[in-house]
Amino acid sequence: MEWTDMALTGLIWALEILAIAIPIALSVAYITYAERRVIGLMQVRKGCNRVGPLGLLQPLADGLKLFLKETIIPAKSNKILFVAAPVMALVPALVAFAVVPFGETTLFGLWDTAHVMAIAHLNVGILYILAISSLAIYGVLMAGWSSNSKYALIASVRATCQMISYEISMGFALVCVLMLAGSMDLSVIVNAQKGGFWHWYIIPLFPMFLVYFISGCAETNRTPFDLVEGEAELVAGHIVEYSGMWFATFSLAEYGAMILISLLTSILFMGGWDAPIPALDFIPGTVWLLLKTSFFIFVFIWFRATFPRFRYDQMMRLGWKVFLPWTLAWIAVLGLFTYAGELNSSLTILSDMIGYYQPWRS
Template sequence: MSAMDMAIQAGIWALEILAIAAPVALSVAYITYMERRIIGWVQVRQGCNRVGPAGLLQPLADGLKLFLKETIIPTQANRVLFVAAPLLSLVPALIAFAVVPFGETSLFGIWGHPHVMAVSNLNVGLLYVMAISSLSIYGVLMAGWSSNSKYPIVGAIRSTCQMISYEISMGFGLVTVMMLAGSLNLADIVHAQAGGLLHWYMIPLFPMLLVFFISGCAETGRTPFDLTETEELVSGYYTEYSGMWFATFSLAEYGAMILISLLTSILFLGGWYAPIPALDVIPGTVWLLGKTAFLIFVFIWFRATFPRYRYDQMMRLGWKIFLPWTLGWIFVVGLFIYTPGLDGIINFWLAWR
């Protein structure tokens, strides 16, 4: 491979990364707008509607405001880690998108067979996503510790406990997906669900869909699980942050929310396939992003509906309900796959048999 080829390849990679990072940042801005509008609608009030037509410029105004604010670093804080913490939480949220397949394209028939639209179509994509999303704990932990202040540290400890607890049930939930798909590659998992609504894994794995999505809420610290950033803790681990560094934390949180929604659509809701095969004339990316948008709406809906969990209730849900539930479902799926007589039922979803 000559230097020229390498330079071209590097340029293509940079473009691919930009093509994901820029829309993610933009959609984070507009998810905050939609969140305010939807919650306003649920609570029978207007939401933001003053800046620009129907308030559409509000996210830009907010961004500008945060950008112009002073970043304050407390004197007693550990400066290096205090500055590094927002980046440590943003980077995992963004690099997890590297393996997400956004659909399949043959580039209007130029390529002979369809290519998967992902920066990297990794063989161990599912594990990669799990590994990377478990790294976001560090940003939170560092933020809480380096602020050298009591509310952030309590918030960080709560947040870490929550993330560790729910990651386990999330991982076990994904094991059942692997058992049915027989692959860790996200594109292969979507291919295994081809053929319409009945083939989607939300049918045989419905409890796991619930576990995964609710655990996703807990991972991102969204509302029923936002005891880590409550008023009683003066917004938890990022109490001491202001300006752009504060915005970086919320960028990471909303990025993680998009990621969880994308993954739920890919793993359980058939990815880029239409519910009826005849509707596949509409491009797959539209279907995938549509499903994702609906799940993001569900996140916001949760926020407008449910009261916050108490710490011990949160722990009970993670360890005493979800964990046995997922372990039991792994057992049930395994039983169905390998018992003669029962395997006829599950063969419908087994791609590898």
């Protein structure tokens, strides 16, 4: 009995993981398609439209092409780490999805209470995602170092500087969200924003929303922060020596991280699976969440078509001299607002104002 129970639990876990991993892999494939079409549209050209209707089979053709290509391992590279690096880049990008809640469900009335649709319902969800996404750097670092090529090495050093710098302001932006929601549990954060768009944290935390999303851009090495892959000076950055499937693994990781950042931006600042106005509640929450996420992915692509690349020193300045002071100041402001009413009764209006967004205080 015990063993059948354990086998059943294992099976359910495996299904849960597949139910998230397969859609991610598919959406990565089609985001590359969307990216080419959208950028094509913005640059007044066609984009890929040859393979299949409207070019819809292009991602499959690309995948097949990459799969059939030969994997070349440079002779003087560190072979173990060279092969391990793409895996080390991909694993954190996928593992981070374990705590992302995709909505709340009663499974068509089968359960009495609503369950959170996440593989693991952690009460330190945000910290987990921060920790896991900070691991993504090892893939880049290892790829750059083990290739034994100066371009790859310089690119990976750049990537490290970039990720470490922007992780800090990203973390502080998240602290602001925690101060409002009073929990690190992602589903609690979404429920704290329930009841229409005027409850969403984008309103009291608008600068933090900008900081988070732009830092997310920098973390995933997307344009305008793709100095790592700056093809004019570094050929293709840390992936210059990779070919075939190992190369594809890196772009899988990059687009996976992009989906994750978009998902988290919608969960933390845009109310997650909450409808913008309560009258629209009849549309399932997961649909709302995915719509918001798709919008942010579109914004990522839009950025790529719009902005020129940052210079390295400009990027460092933005991270350390603009975002970091902003986030620190906003934390102080939020803290002062929260407890202003206790200092002086004439300031109660301030703490009431912020208290509207803080369900843990009432």
